[in-house]
Amino acid sequence: MIQPVAVIGAGPFGLSTAAHLRARGIPVRIFGEPMVSWRAHMPAGMLLKSTPAASNIDAPQRGHNLVDYCDAAGIPRLVTDEDIIPVETFVAYGEWFKQKLVPELEQVRVVSVDRRGTAGFDLKLDSGEQFAARAVVVATGLSGLAQLPPELAAAVPDGPTPTGPVSHSSQHHDLSRFAGRDLIVVGAGQSSLETAALAAEAGANVRVVARGKGAVDFGAPPWEQPRLRPESPFGRAWSLYAISYYPHPYRYLPPQARHFLVRRILGPLGAWWLRDRFEDKVDKREVRRIASAEVRDGSPVLRVETLGGRTRELAADHIMAATGYRVDIAAMDFLGHALRARLAVSRGTPKLGAGYVSSVPGLYFTGLPAAASYGPVMRFVCGTEFASPRLARHLAAAHG
Template identity: 70%
Template structure:
């Protein structure tokens, strides 16, 4: 029996990679719920920060872009950089892509992946089925990587199993921010997730204060008509650096580890979308601080200790703290990978070190999407990174394991 390739994850990177693998004639089994992170861990009413052209899943053939989906679904075309992409439209686009290019998706949970004694990888599914795969592609997106700073993580962990809910939650746990209507909500963060969550909660009737670290931490990008004209374009704006990061991420692996991790954090870092500024200003109270030092519960309220830019500590009250504090890759969080397999992986600050074709230090085990950012740069945090990653991963896997 020919061993298949197993793709774990059915979001943009998993679906794009699976489509390219199948186009190269490889037997592929794809596991997961289609677009599950986008459906269940992004807030209702969200609009993608990326432009329509930067929101395409990558296909091995023409006819599967977001524009193609809009035309097939009878929707208004999304073609210019000023057109906004609602989350609901993007989720439906991903499901349409899956039905056309990745039929037979198995909505099964992969329980474990271990090295098989005879070569390849031994997988166990939630149904109890066991099989061997010649190669495994991990494309699980943001799952397991939600990051809480220590001061907030301590408060979240202190919530009793029975009793009041956790006083602090990560933004990825809230698909409906209208639950905070009429309440005092404190949002921590300065990126698009923080700013948009604050706006959506405020528009739903919450009283929202956003706390961001550093002076001038809250900022919004320039609209398309104000982009520099004499610089090369990219999905993120017109700039030489953004053009290189977007279209030539292969060079990124040659950088020193410190520079690579710094670039992932800072390039394309916290910045609100240009279209969000008008909705934000006047609705959300902004407070810039040096640090959030802790959260305690007093009676039915939360007391949040903040260290201001002047070094003084103050306390503010809230009903809930929403941490839009991003994601941090750590293969230790991928519990479906066997402990021995994880221990054998070559990592850098928790992220897998990847070689050409997105292969890890264990031949046959590939990572794509966010876990690949530390090796291939910040574009791997965005949907448009599928255009670089998917064909190259599929080509490498076909040569090595076809």
Template identity: 80%
Template structure:
């Protein structure tokens, strides 16, 4: 008897994939805490940058959009581009989606995934042997990695001198993903490194909680905010992220993205749709948060228990900036090496490009039966995979391929 498909991760991409598998009658086991990254690694009071149109988790049947959840929960309908989604509403939506379409999510951690476990792959190899932190061992016919941002937070090398043991919320330097409640910084001097939405919103929330905040950004004019929906040109096609031909192509036609040269693919993933603050954040930011533009950050250290950044200004001077704490809102970087639940043999067999899995049609990796979706797939399918609306493209194609080869 064939084993189930194992889906590792219970965020939007994992839940969407599992829902489509269940709709096809494929046995599936889903592992992880539902919406854990959103619940524990996003700041309290956060608002989603994406519009309602870009924030629904794709389902195999109608009736499970963000608007449907609002109706079911008795909340105001979030429909227009001007409607802003509180993170608490989105978490509630994900939990409702899971309860409706993916019951039985197992709140355990997958310790290891290795090749083996008998012929469970339906003609695509020898299946996979999984071990859970509960001690259970079982065989899966295929594995879908949908771990989202987990373990991928990025601390640039120039900041590591002040975080020898890694970023820590109680140390001199932390990563923005490590803070759910920014009220702990009330009365303190805080530096936030970065210029994207995460940096700017973290700075605003900390300032509103009573901290004295400076954003340190690398690049002139790096701190910027998008135009509100009513100011965007109507002569350009509409996409979930705004009106632009490039955004339209990347949103609805990601198929050819993986054929671009590697350098181009990785560049576009980093630059398209960011760094840029949401239009609604500008008013809360200006006049409340200071900005220091520097040519580069040369290094960091700790003096007298306080983190100190060594920076080079555009005037060519070397200066030092200190604070009570530094938050690195420096994003995430996919690295197969960080996915230590994948066995050594699997990781060595995976074809990668700059640490990210190289995926073919149907989100398949170079190891038959092993699939990646969500952020780890962005280098192959484009920036849309960084956003919830990417589930509409990814889940259907991944499941279609998996069912055809391993079903």
């Protein structure tokens, strides 16, 4: 009996990879709750920063992009760069994609993955089932990778919680709980700024604390984009064009350069359409650094160093870190200890070769964990267009 390929994760990258493998006739078992990060770990009412062109889940055949879903659902088409996608629409699109191309998705959790002798893998599910797979694709997205700055982590030794004094933005779906409360949101990216705006609209008193002068900023609207530069899913710029369509050579750059570019290109910046909802509604505090945080009488206090070099304390009912995600193989505890020990890593991220394969033959990573090897495009849905067909092609050749 031919052992299947196991795909762990049912977000855009997992669904796209499974669809491409199925199209090649490769037996696949895919595990996870469909679109769970988008459904449960993003705030209700959120709008995607990505344009419609950058929000297609890549499929092996035509007829399964965002416009096709809109047509099937009988809703207005989302086509131009000025069309904004509600997160609820994107979740429904992912569900539709799953029903059309990956109907066999199993909504169970993979508990462990271990090497099986010299080839293949042993997997255990939370249902108790154990089985063998000839290859494994890790497409777990943001799960377990929320990053909390050490200054904030020190205030909550047991970790961030949505009902405690300090949390991470991924722990909140309903922001109405902050109505009438003082909320500090730490961060300068889209997640921070949009969460702050949504919380303010829900009745919270919100302050955004961001590091660096001019840290809080917004992108230019589509009609102000430079016309003499090449177009990409992220805007008009040579660098954006290169990372979108030519990520092939990225993994040959020195490690320091790769990690730097992942952080800086497409870094913290609010969407153009968010400016009016943020300005004059959210208090902005740009600081030199966050010195520390502590909890006094059950409420958090943030100690910051101002741009002028003075120390200030900011008190609130709650502090929310919208500080993004950090890939760390150590956090992927479903991978067996011996398996993780065999993985070649760079700053906690897996070193990937051609076709997204890791240093362990048969073990692949796609999506965010692949960004340090294939560039910033892997942080976004449109990265499926490059990753999924190449991963499926490599896997078919190596394990066909």
